[in-house]
Amino acid sequence: MRVQLSHPERQVEVKGPKRVRELLRDLNLIQEAYLVIRGDDLVTEDELLKDEDEVEVRPVISGG
Amino acid sequence: MKCKKCKTKAVIGLPRHNAAFCKPCFNEFVHDQVARAVKSERMFGPKDRILVAVSGGKDSLALWDILLKLGYRADGLYVDLGIAGYSARSREKVERFAETTGKRHQATLLIHTVQEEEGAGIRELADLVNRPTCSACGTIKRYQFNRAAVDHDYDVMATGHNLDDEAARLLGNVLHWQEEYLEKQGPSLPASVEGFAKKVKPLYRLAERELAAYAVLNRIDYIVEECPMAKGSKMLLYKDVLNRLEIESPGTKQSFYWGFLDKQAKAQPAPVSMAEKDQATLHPCSLCHQPTTAEICSYCRMMARAKAGSLR
Ligand SMILES: [Zn+2]
Numbered sequence: 485m486r487v488q489l490s491h492p493e494r495q496v497e498v499k500g501p502k503r504v505r506e507l508l509r510d511l512n513l514i515q516e517a518y519l520v521i522r523g524d525d526l527v528t529e530d531e532l533l534k535d536e537d538e539v540e541v542r543p544v545i546s547g548g
Numbered sequence: 549m550k551c552k553k554c555k556t557k558a559v560i561g562l563p564r565h566n567a568a569f570c571k572p573c574f575n576e577f578v579h580d581q582v583a584r585a586v587k588s589e590r591m592f593g594p595k596d597r598i599l600v601a602v603s604g605g606k607d608s609l610a611l612w613d614i615l616l617k618l619g620y621r622a623d624g625l626y627v628d629l630g631i632a633g634y635s636a637r638s639r640e641k642v643e644r645f646a647e648t649t650g651k652r653h654q655a656t657l658l659i660h661t662v663q664e665e666e667g668a669g670i671r672e673l674a675d676l677v678n679r680p681t682c683s684a685c686g687t688i689k690r691y692q693f694n695r696a697a698v699d700h701d702y703d704v705m706a707t708g709h710n711l712d713d714e715a716a717r718l719l720g721n722v723l724h725w726q727e728e729y730l731e732k733q734g735p736s737l738p739a740s741v742e743g744f745a746k747k748v749k750p751l752y753r754l755a756e757r758e759l760a761a762y763a764v765l766n767r768i769d770y771i772v773e774e775c776p777m778a779k780g781s782k783m784l785l786y787k788d789v790l791n792r793l794e795i796e797s798p799g800t801k802q803s804f805y806w807g808f809l810d811k812q813a814k815a816q817p818a819p820v821s822m823a824e825k826d827q828a829t830l831h832p833c834s835l836c837h838q839p840t841t842a843e844i845c846s847y848c849r850m851m852a853r854a855k856a857g858s859l860r
C-alpha cells in the first residue's frame with residue numbers, strides 16, 4: 485500500500501494486508517500522535533489495510 | 549471496533565476513556581466536553597460575545613466551529629505575523645472557514661497584520677530584538693488578542709489550547725519549578741484589571757489527537773505543517789514524552805493536568821488572589837495604555853527596539 489507521511493512530506497510503500505496498529509509500529513510511530521486516514525475517513529487501530537489501499541498517516545501535532 | 553454508544557462501526561478509539569465512537573457519537577462527545585469545560589469553569593454564557601484567536605491550525609478552527617455549533621456568539625481574530633509562506637497559507641485556511649461555517653452562523657473574522665501596523669514581519673522583528681522567534685511571536689499574539697478583545701468590547705477571549713498543550717506546559721513549569729507561572733495555568737483567567745480581557749481555554753478537556761480527528765471528520769481544512777519557526781521547540785519534546793507515557797498508561801495526561809487543577813482549586817481561591825495581585829502590580833503602559841507591570845509594556849519595548857534596530 486502507498487503511505488503518505490508528513491514532516492517532511494514523503495511517500496513510502498508498505499506490503500499489505502496489515503492492521504493499522506502494525507503499520508504504525510513498523511513505521512516506529514506512536515498511536516497517540518497520529519491519525520490514519522483512508523480516503524476521507526479515519527480508520528481505527530484494528531482496521532485491516534489492504535495491499536491496494538492508499539493511506540495518509542497524519543501527525544496530530546501542528547503549528548499554531 | 550464498535551461505537552460504545554450505538555454499536556455501529558467506530559471511526560476512532562479513545563483509550564483514555566476506554567471507548568470508541570462513530571462520527572456522530574464522537575462529535576457529540578467533543579461538543580459535550582467543551583460544554584462541560586465552559587460550564588464547570590464558568591467561562592461564558594449564551595449572551596456573551598467571544599473572540600476566538602484563530603491561527604489556521606486544527607485546534608483554533610475546531611474551537612470556533614464547536615462554539616458556533618453550540619450556539620455561542622463567537623467571532624474570530626487572525627493575527628498575520630508575516631512569516632514567509634506559512635502566514636499566507638494559514639490565513640487562507642482561516643478566511644475560507646470564515647466564509648463558509650463562519651458566515652452560516654453570522655460570525656465575523658477580524659484580521660490584524662503586524663507588518664502593516666509595525667512595518668516589519670515577525671522574523672525581522674525577532675532578528676532585530678534578538679529573541680527566539682516563538683517567544684516574540686507569543687508576546688505579539690497575546691498583545692494583539694488582548695487589545696482587540698478590549699477595543700472591540702468582547703466579553704471574553706478564547707484560545708485553542710488543548711489538553712496536550714496544557715499538560716506539556718505544566719510539565720515544563722514543574723521541571724523548572726516556575727511556580728509563578730503555575731498560578732496562571734488555569735483554563736479560565738478572570739479580567740483582573742481594566743484593559744485585561746478575560747481569557748479562557750475551552751478545549752482543555754480534549755486531547756490533541758481528538759481535535760485533529762474532529763477537524764478531519766468534519767472536513768475542516770486546517771494547516772497541517774508545523775510553523776517553520778517552531779522546529780525543535782521544547783514543547784514538542786514535552787508532548788512526545790507525555791504521549792509515550794500515555795501509550796503505556798492511558799489517562800496520564802488528563803490525570804496530570806486535571807489533577808493539578810483540582811489541587812489548585814482546593815489550595816486557594818485562585819481567581820481572587822490572582823486578581824488582587826494583578827491589581828496591585830499592573831498599571832497602564834505609558835505608550836499604549838495596555839496593562840503592564842513595567843513603565844512600558846513588553847510589546848512596546850520590543851517594537852521600540854525593533855524600530856531602533858531597523859534605523860541602525
Ligand atoms: Zn455511535
Ligand SMILES: [Zn+2]
Nearest residue numbers: 833836845848
Ligand atoms: Zn505598551
